[in-house]
Amino acid sequence: LNRLLTAHTKRILPRYVLCILSPGRTTASEERVQSVIRLTNPLVGDMLRESVEKLSILTDQVYPIVNLDMQFRYGDNPEIADCLTDSKVQNPNQYRACVFTIEIKDNSPTSLRKELGISHLVAVQVVRKGGGWSALGGLSSAKIEVPVELLQYLLHDIALDIAMFHSWPFLVEQFGASPEKGNQFSKMKAEFARQTKRKSFYGPINDESLDYFPLAAYCRRGSGFDYDAYEKLWKEFLQESILGESRNLLDVPQSSDNPIAYIFRHHEYKGQLSPEKISKDVSGLTRGVYLLLLTHKRPKRGIVRTHLAHMFGRKRFRLGLWKIIPFSDFERYAREYPYITFFKFVVSQ
């Protein structure tokens, strides 16, 4: 099932992490830390892809792929604001974490977050022994002290929360419009996390005034991750803190987006699809989660081609045949990968 549901979607969110490494002559242990940090990026990428795939199969949501890219700078300046306002930093609003091997300082006003267009920013201090979550004030929403070995998990968890947020269209509509709204959402999430009093994998919450906390940190189990608990926790948070008693999460439209527009915006092979024919089929669908199947690769064996053609209601196989099936039938068709591609979409009404 590897990469089945995310391989052909082009819905990608670019996000960045800035790493400030000690410059010049470094000791052997510092060098080891730097080496691990530099190798973290691909590890996080692999973990994120796997998590989004797993959640895509487990849940009814449509997740974007978060493309987390780590940038490296060598420097002595521990002030976060200086690092992010540096001329070398492009798109500062897309930075979500700053990793420091030198001791972090954050003396800038909180309003700078708004000026830079950042909804939340995690200050990550690499230490020998983890010290938990605290509020640093200033530009950062929270400070976390972690050993370098846990850095890949932490960055994965922060990015997974971003993917989760963007998988609920009503949240993006309500809180994604401006950095202040995003900041407000982060605060609500941190408050919920503090009240639930669960055990965070990266150490305890030390400050009540924390502006950010990734719920994924509660579901991390060492190198593993409890996806069921994660989904449950998010739903609990949305119901309790966002929707309240008056609205039920089940009644909230899954997608405010027109499914036809969604398909033609994000499908990798949208050029092969006929807008008229797809619109005709999609408009007749009832509320639910569906998969758009498309023949993408020609099997070498004739028997497989015939089987696939029959599956699509045709006598002969050709590339570009398509079909819409309910998401619940996913496993029945999954075995036909890689000859067919799968594209998940939601119909809200």
Next chain:
Amino acid sequence: MSKSANYIAFIDLLGTTEFALEDKVKFYNRLISFQETITNNCHLLAGDGRVFFFSDSAYIESDNLDKLVTYLRKVRKALLELGLYMKGAIGTGELNASDPHNSNLIKDRKEVKLRKETVIGHCFGEDVVPIYALQAGLKGVGIRIAENLTQDFVKKGYGVASCYLPIENNRRAECFYDLKLDDSELNDGILKLYLRNFYVTNTKSKKYGRYYLPFIVSWINSTDFSATVLTDSSNGTGSSSVPLIFDLLLLSRSFDKHFTDLVGLEYVFFALLNKIFIECDSEKVKRRVFEYIASRKKLLSRLGTLPTCVMSSETKKQFLEKLSGKVALIHP
């Protein structure tokens, strides 16, 4: 620099043009990472060398070979960890960086000042030409050592034999000496990242696929296989007692699964066979490598074209002798 420089090197970041067309943020970040790596390690050359860099390439000179090699290795390691790959060359000579402002000849101080403020850059002496040509001829990841330096480099443990494919639609390999990867560079994380990036790039592309070959051959030739032992648990599932490259090529065979159409795949396997036959004492390990290669017709058909840098004539003889035992074997 007061002392005269004897060694010069040129390095160039690979794939920059492709990134410029693909993603401007990534392109910019690659250049910044290159710049930071070049400058952050400059203390290794302090007093004994100079670096001139522009965009994605750098010229380095030093009169101390050890320092120059340490610097190049540190830079290469940091770039490898970032998934950035470079090609380059090392040779003898001096950069002879020119003064573009002719400040000795122009008497008008204002004019000199204006020139210095407006024009920044250098032109190098003729010694640079062969070094530049050496790296330009290398079609792949690596730091090529000039022929007059190879003996010194091998003696000092800085050089290692490798090969590349000079012509796009031709499988014939050419030998060169690469800057040997040291123990800190031979890190499993780096190899995994390299193969991952290799897989992501279109490996079937004859133009780009061949660029990855020299690094893998150099990696094999830089790795110490003398302590490689196969335990009972390493029957195809991998074992911690073998280097990762051995595991990928022969135990888990993931290399074979994912890079079936790689141009020059035979050089990778025969380089491994050569190293194992020369270095490793374990008969079990030798047998495993031999049997795997002997069972693959495609690899065997390329045996005649192998250059000596991939497989020494002695190993080739040993291999053929072993193989000849199989020739007369009649299967029921």
